[in-house]
Amino acid sequence: MTEFSIQRLPFRRDAVDTWARDDARHTNWPVVYVIEGDTRRSSPGLYVGETVSAATRMRQHLSGSKRNESLKSIRVVVNHRFNKSVCLDLESHLIRWFSGDGRYRLLNGNDGLTDAQYYDRDIYRESFRDVFEALRAEGLFSRSIPQIENSDLFKLSPFKALTEDQGIAIMDILEGLLEDLQDPDARSTLVVQGNPGTGKTIIAIFLMKLLADIRDYRDQDGIEPDSMFSEFFVPENRDLLRTLRMALVIPQQSLRMSVKKVFKRTPKLDASMVMSPFQLGESDQPYDLVLVDETHRLGQRANQASGVQNKKFREINEALFGSDDPRYTQLDWIKARSTHKLLLVDGEQSVRPHDLSPTTLSAEVSQAKNEHRFFRLTTQMRVQAGADYVEFVRAVLRSEQPSLPDLGDYELRLFDDLGEMREAIRQKDAEVGLSRLVAGYAWDWVSRNHPEAFDIELDGERLRWNGTDKDWINSKDSLEEVGSIHTVQGYDLNYAGVIIGPDLRLDPATGRIVADRESYRDKKGKENTGHLKDTFGDDDLLTFIRNIYGVLLTRGMRGTYVYVCDPALRERLAAALTR
Template identity: 65%
Template sequence: MRQHLASPSKANFRQVRVVFDETFNKSACLDLESHLIRWLAGDGQFEVANGNEGIVDARYYEREIYRESFADIFDQLRSEGLFRQTIPEIENSDLFKLSPFKVLTTEQASAVENILEGLFQDLAVGGTSTSVIEGHPGTGKTIVAIYLMKLLADIRDYDSAVDFEPDSVFAEHFVPENRELLRDLRVGIVVPQQSLRESIKRVFRKTPKLSQAQVLTPFDVGASAEEWDILLVDETHRLNQRANQSSGVNNKRFSSINQDLFGADDLSKTQLDWVRAKSRHQIFLLDAEQTVRPADLPLATLRGILERARADNRAFHLMTQMRVAAGSDYVAGIRALLRGEPSPDGLRGLGDYDLRFFDDLGEMRRQIHARNEEHGLARLLAGYAWKWRSRKDRSAFDIEIDDVQLRWNSTDKDWINQPTSVNEVGSIHTVQGYDLNYAGVIIGPDLRFDTVSGRLVVDRASYHDTKGKENNKQLGVVYSDDDLLTFIRNIYGVLLTRGILGTYIYVCDPALREYLRAHMPVSE
């Protein structure tokens, strides 16, 4: 306690609570500490002053038995006012899910360790660098990015006498030399999607040493008068190439930024070029199979980023599935099915994962409501196969199937956490990057199965995302039905991998329903 109180950031602390348990060993104590830090950060009532210099999901003898007592300790602390919410409520929140105080897997910790090692070498010699973290949905790319932001701030500000555990995973990086290398550096995180960006800003507002001003749009980067030393780019695949933007203002800004950065409005320049022009070190987090619009970076560009990083031994691949309880095989199996390449082993051994097909959309909606009552965070999602009428007429319905009438998401920002969201349907633009406990996915008539050719095909007329099928006049690119199939397939690949505990599926096209059902081990 004397050591803690010697820190200026903790000198005003006035209360101490001590947990006694004569059966606890050091591993159990560290595990409890980790849980309490994450729960407190996720609850949001207090600002957590701890660093995050390295908590890994360690295995130790009789861990589950020790953990049974953690809930009792939590309940006692909650009764004394230290927590406002229950554990399920906390763990369903973005403050918890996007917290920098996460327990890293060994795989994630290895990627962080290697990135830090290379970054400090590059900072020491004054060079530039590009690192890439690649991974399927649910492997924790966003978590690693947020974790790195906090870890770099902790190393920059640490006090060698009081502020970090000498036996922590990343302890070797807490040295005066690295502290000096990071001093006065501008570090930011670029998040292309509006909804996810707002959620991360909220987390940063609650986290010491981080600021919501560090959470940037690509336009923020391109238009800034100052440069960044280090930029992390989450969902790099959602950066834009030159294309018709969502507004005339952004079309003009795109042109102006190109002129300012490159001396002319070079149509070949992308938001990726802005990031490279405005920063010395970049850390890109990407998944090429999550591009969902023609304006997103082309596959060839994403491959180029990855190849460059591999050549410099700065490419890291995350494989462990952190979201879907069915495991990594589920994600790979879903993607194979959507490519029309069902793998005999891709969707087997899903354990207790609740995967169901529904022929009645009304029943699927009732089951999603029931799961939401039981677990929270159960939502309906759909491909963009219906017009968004309710955007202009709040009394109108968007999706009408049989006797079921539904509306699209009423907001683009933080839709998942809105009170009305359980009665609405989320699009790709509101859920990419998020977790749900249960996802009820409506696969619309935009995706069909041709029984003659045995292929998945698109119905262009049934796809209503204007920006999702718009030809690129600036670059003279016309998108074929096969190109559109790639985007729509990727969209459903994202929607079908949101559910942690289960995924419910309703398919409009009968042939596609039978194709998917034949290759998926449903729970019904």
């Protein structure tokens, strides 16, 4: 299946005309092509396409918007066994790989990417890697496929082939938003709810890129007719979106910095569009649309992580509402600064008392449902074992006794020795990359102030917490460190080695899993503050700790390794894995 050729020609009309006369397949055969920008520029552009009439499509590009992008050369992938379905699939793969590689500014829209089934798809896809390597040999890729697919640029890229429920959600969101924008007096709140790994972050990033593409679309650009979003690329929608100001709010610093890098590399998006809740609250300009990832991590008027943030919270409240009333939350800032909002939520990922209260989240969900602006994601994209694994983890943490679902090739292992799990994670990182140790916040962070000290000492192993809060997973020392919840929430790993600390244990008297307040070392995580002020009990603490481990145990795409400090809880989990 590797009988392909890559033909190269200048991006000029005379060259295309000459090339078209050389072979009938140049005017009537399904091909995939890549148009490369001037590599002497600091950020060269690149466009990937597929067509059954290459010469005609090249002439369209030469007379359309692509002529203004300093594009220099064309490479056409020709294989006499390729059909239209194969070319659509190869186009989607190349778009995703180029986006994740980061060498070029990808000039494509993100509306037409597919993941459709077709005859002999697995066999054809093996040949895609040969095409990749041929293009890499010509200098178009700077990294290997595993390196690309393990990168944040790839995982957080707006160039994704959506799952069915993601595609339906995007379509319904677009219809609702465009309807709301037609009424200048309308204000709306849309809610997307989904478990870990269902792609809530991707929904936000994909939608912002799609809205920008619709806004800037020109008739001569052409649109993939099979795209489920093609109906939105019409003049009236362009007019509605012409002056659209939008922002993406992400509460967690590490994830926010990673998304900023993606936006910096994506035409029509900009890193300045990705903001913290404080940055949005301090903004003096209104926004038409604000998307909020991890909405459950927005804060209340409670004791913040620093004196500076406490001061900012007070000042923003006073600027927006006239007083520093404790009832105002960061969600209220977003409502005050925006006309339309898209909230992406999972209430079971709240991990601190000053996160938004369950009551506040429930009210937003209920209102969105009543106004037909509520969308649910169910397809598990991260964990290869599927949604049943996620529910199994949550049920075990709730002290239930669920049956172990069919995990397929997913590797779920319980370790009795931390050193063995640490070595297993090292081996997996050497094999497939992106394998890390993570843990609940059950040890003091001594190394923050004393870098030579160790934080976690178990079974003769000495470990430190993550040495950076920014992009820790990809930092140089991350394989030898342990990531905390505040560093890994929102990220994917290939394998996660989860240390369940003494903050979670089994009560022998009741047979239920309980929280150990003394062993839980996140001071902000058990502070009498927020919606739990003066009422923060052990059941509330258990909810947060259970949520933390629910997040950590669903980071691994290919597998999860588990070490449990409490012997009785370890025995309970061992029984659950054989039930």
